[in-house]
Amino acid sequence: MPLPDSVARLIAAARRRLSVSSLALRSFVWVGALAAAMCALLAIARYRVIPWAEPLAWGLIGAGLVGAVLVTVMRRPSQAMAALAVDRRLAGFDRVSTALELSARTELDRLEVSQVQKAGAWADRRTLEGFGPVMPSWKLVTPVALVVAAALAMTLIPSVADRLEAARRAEQALITQEANELEELARSAPPEVQEELNALIDELRRTETLEQAIAKLGEARQELAAAADPAAQAQKTALSGMEQRLSQNPLAAGATAAEQLRNLAGGLEGMSPAQMEAAAAELEARAEDFAGVDDQAADALNAAANALRQAATGAGSMQAAADALSNAADAVDSVTGQVAANDARADAQAAVRDSQQRLADAQGQGQGQGQGQGQGQGQGQGQGQGQGQGQGQGQGQGQGQGQGQGQGQGQGQGQGQGQGQGQGQGQGQGQGQGQGQGGAGGGAGAGGQSGVGAGQGGTGAGQVPSGNGDDDFPRDPAKGTVFDPVDFEPGDEVRVRLDGTPIPGEPTGSTQGQGQRNLALTPYSDRFANYRDSALDSLDRSVLPAGMQDLVRGYFTELEP
Amino acid sequence: MNPEQFTGLLEKARGEVGKVIVGQADLVDTVLMAALCEGHLLLEGVPGLGKTKLLATLGKVLDVDFGRIQFTPDLMPADILGTKVLQGSDFKFVAGPIFANLVLADEINRATPKTQSALLEAMQERRVTLGGETNPLPRPFLVMATQNPIEQEGTYPLPEAQLDRFIFKALVPFPPADDVVEILRRTTAGTEAEPEPVLDGATLQAMASVVRELPAAAHLLRYAATLVEATHPDSPLAPEMVRKYVRNGASPRGAQAIVMGGKAAALMSGRPNLAAEDIWKLAPMSLRHRLVLGYEALADGVRADQVVSDVLAAHPEPAPA
Numbered sequence: 001m002p003l004p005d006s007v008a009r010l011i012a013a014a015r016r017r018l019s020v021s022s023l024a025l026r027s028f029v030w031v032g033a034l035a036a037a038m039c040a041l042l043a044i045a046r047y048r049v050i051p052w053a054e055p056l057a058w059g060l061i062g063a064g065l066v067g068a069v070l071v072t073v074m075r076r077p078s079q080a081m082a083a084l085a086v087d088r089r090l091a092g093f094d095r096v097s098t099a100l101e102l103s104a105r106t107e108l109d110r111l112e113v114s115q116v117q118k119a120g121a122w123a124d125r126r127t128l129e130g131f132g133p134v135m136p137s138w139k140l141v142t143p144v145a146l147v148v149a150a151a152l153a154m155t156l157i158p159s160v161a162d163r164l165e166a167a168r169r170a171e172q173a174l175i176t177q178e179a180n181e182l183e184e185l186a187r188s189a190p191p192e193v194q195e196e197l198n199a200l201i202d203e204l205r206r207t208e209t210l211e212q213a214i215a216k217l218g219e220a221r222q223e224l225a226a227a228a229d230p231a232a233q234a235q236k237t238a239l240s241g242m243e244q245r246l247s248q249n250p251l252a253a254g255a256t257a258a259e260q261l262r263n264l265a266g267g268l269e270g271m272s273p274a275q276m277e278a279a280a281a282e283l284e285a286r287a288e289d290f291a292g293v294d295d296q297a298a299d300a301l302n303a304a305a306n307a308l309r310q311a312a313t314g315a316g317s318m319q320a321a322a323d324a325l326s327n328a329a330d331a332v333d334s335v336t337g338q339v340a341a342n343d344a345r346a347d348a349q350a351a352v353r354d355s356q357q358r359l360a361d362a363q364g365q366g367q368g369q370g371q372g373q374g375q376g377q378g379q380g381q382g383q384g385q386g387q388g389q390g391q392g393q394g395q396g397q398g399q400g401q402g403q404g405q406g407q408g409q410g411q412g413q414g415q416g417q418g419q420g421q422g423q424g425q426g427q428g429q430g431q432g433q434g435q436g437q438g439g440a441g442g443g444a445g446a447g448g449q450s451g452v453g454a455g456q457g458g459t460g461a462g463q464v465p466s467g468n469g470d471d472d473f474p475r476d477p478a479k480g481t482v483f484d485p486v487d488f489e490p491g492d493e494v495r496v497r498l499d500g501t502p503i504p505g506e507p508t509g510s511t512q513g514q515g516q517r518n519l520a521l522t523p524y525s526d527r528f529a530n531y532r533d534s535a536l537d538s539l540d541r542s543v544l545p546a547g548m549q550d551l552v553r554g555y556f557t558e559l560e561p
Numbered sequence: 562m563n564p565e566q567f568t569g570l571l572e573k574a575r576g577e578v579g580k581v582i583v584g585q586a587d588l589v590d591t592v593l594m595a596a597l598c599e600g601h602l603l604l605e606g607v608p609g610l611g612k613t614k615l616l617a618t619l620g621k622v623l624d625v626d627f628g629r630i631q632f633t634p635d636l637m638p639a640d641i642l643g644t645k646v647l648q649g650s651d652f653k654f655v656a657g658p659i660f661a662n663l664v665l666a667d668e669i670n671r672a673t674p675k676t677q678s679a680l681l682e683a684m685q686e687r688r689v690t691l692g693g694e695t696n697p698l699p700r701p702f703l704v705m706a707t708q709n710p711i712e713q714e715g716t717y718p719l720p721e722a723q724l725d726r727f728i729f730k731a732l733v734p735f736p737p738a739d740d741v742v743e744i745l746r747r748t749t750a751g752t753e754a755e756p757e758p759v760l761d762g763a764t765l766q767a768m769a770s771v772v773r774e775l776p777a778a779a780h781l782l783r784y785a786a787t788l789v790e791a792t793h794p795d796s797p798l799a800p801e802m803v804r805k806y807v808r809n810g811a812s813p814r815g816a817q818a819i820v821m822g823g824k825a826a827a828l829m830s831g832r833p834n835l836a837a838e839d840i841w842k843l844a845p846m847s848l849r850h851r852l853v854l855g856y857e858a859l860a861d862g863v864r865a866d867q868v869v870s871d872v873l874a875a876h877p878e879p880a881p882a
Contacts, residue, residue, distance in 0.1 A: 080881040084780070088878060093827075093836035098778040101882070114564065115776045115833040 003103035004120025032144035046159035217356035232342035265325035276312035300331035584740035600728025624758035628661030638679035666706035730850035777835035784879035800875035806858035811851035818847035
């Protein structure tokens, strides 16, 4: 016997109502429990950076809702359960559940048929009014709503940890950006430089803070600088000079010096002895450029010059001269390769320095700016004593003794970095005699947004020019001399200018006994470049704000003779 | 017979009983339910509450053979069942008062266990075997017994086997004051009303057939079985009170009593099917005399009705079958 429509309708409606109410109940219970747990987690995350706290919290609550829906769908109340619920909640006295069961039978007796019919009549007059609420009791809803609101508030209201996390992400983005730029540079770098850059990039990507990244970049710069050939600049200068000279006064056809040498070797047969003599002289002059810079190239050029002279005078063969010229071309090529490699390393070093500088600037502007001012005082004592006896061209004896004391005083300015901490570097200028080293500068800086920061001035470097006892050295480079102590041990060969004329590369004597007077005095113009280069190198190796770097550069520009 | 006729006849019987019995509607319904189930009933109450009067009135309302046995310590089985008497050269069976449609066993706990045991076969098998001869009892056959719970002197507690044969054990409460006044008015002035017989044996059996045929859903049968199973202390369904105080739980007759009584209750309420509400109503009177409580219950003053209530609390609703 089919189930009466009214009964079926009532059961279906009850089933839907039970599904919705069980979903609501399950959702509130699950979400409430998860939200309570997540509140605890979010509360901890307000004071301690837990990057995954908020995604986990809302993810779990979302998963709880999805789980509640899935479980409700999978455990949807059956018809029998709905019929029982109707009987219990609507005072059906098991009419509906009994009718449901009887309707499934094929044969019914008269009382059973009567029961099903009466159940249909009863259901016809019934609705789900009084079946029960869909939503759970306010005793459950209220605390769950409060817990969820608390979790929401803890998510929306920024905390200290949020700010720190945002800063960390920003720093990470900056680091990644710098790593990407270095990666771009590494693609076009020679293999050995590429390898070093890739290692740096890997380490950079693993760093978590700007401070670590800056330190890594600093280490990388030092490694690149250490790997650089100290003679590279001289090589480059010599090579550049040679190229420029030969482009103006070519020895033979060719765009580069090496090509001209090779073409010269190939065209010796058509050259007159005078032309060969002139070429030899030119090669000797170029060899002078490489003297003390690249001995191999210098020797090769000298050998080529000698071979040319011998060929011109008939003392040597043309073939020997051609071979010597080819060797010289190879040597020049070798120098060219070394210069190119060092240029690439220098480029990499510059790129690393730029990255370091950008990160340092970002660190200073990031989570607050601190400024510190420091004062530095430098005191230095210099004492130089030289004794020497030189023999060479001419004769001379001299005793020299220089002694000086210097005091430097400086004022430094520092810029703080980071959150409530500043770093300052002081710089001092001093006047005096002798050699001095700057004292330590101290400074205090105030942090930016996040409060008061304490800045500490860096070391103040009081640079005290060497002197010969004068209070102030003259700016006239022709007259000015500076005290340039020679770091030597007794017995070391030293080059001593006896008459003020430079004799590059030629030792003129050895230190024995008493030295000549003013042995250590050298023209200011000769040593200024060393000071300037040293200072600029120091700038490169240290992390200084751009403003400070400009100040230092301006200082040396002003002093430049 | 259809349910409507059933209800009509029942209302007549209630009306006739009500002529004599004041109030006690639930008790009257219990007695009628037992009759409709063809079950035996044990009424327990202090003297003077009208137990015997109620059953005697029922005997009048039911137009059936009525027998009354006053149980005393010297009552012998033959005084109940009958005996064989030598008549001429043959022994002839002379039926005892048990051979009636409705037997009132008044103060049944005053007879000795031996005599009480004489009722076992009659109540269960509805027959009497004597001297190798079996004689069926008339149908319907109903034993309505009374017992006094407070007098211990000269009484013999009914054995469990016999208690189990009573479909219900009804407790007779003291009537409210208004009912007592009405009792006084009816019994102390004029003549008492005399009930008319409205149901004969055949009609009663037809009504019992309707009760049996009443639909009962599977989940309700299982619920009744669950309740009975929960009265056993070693059952996982048993609540704490059962485990602590019950020595032996109810037999399957308890479940039968619940379902049959529930069906009768449903029909008496005009419903065409058994309901959980009927089971809740019938469980106490169907189970209380079937539970064998331990000494712990005696020591703690725990009664069987408390245990049944605990069972119902542990299993408040039927589950889907």
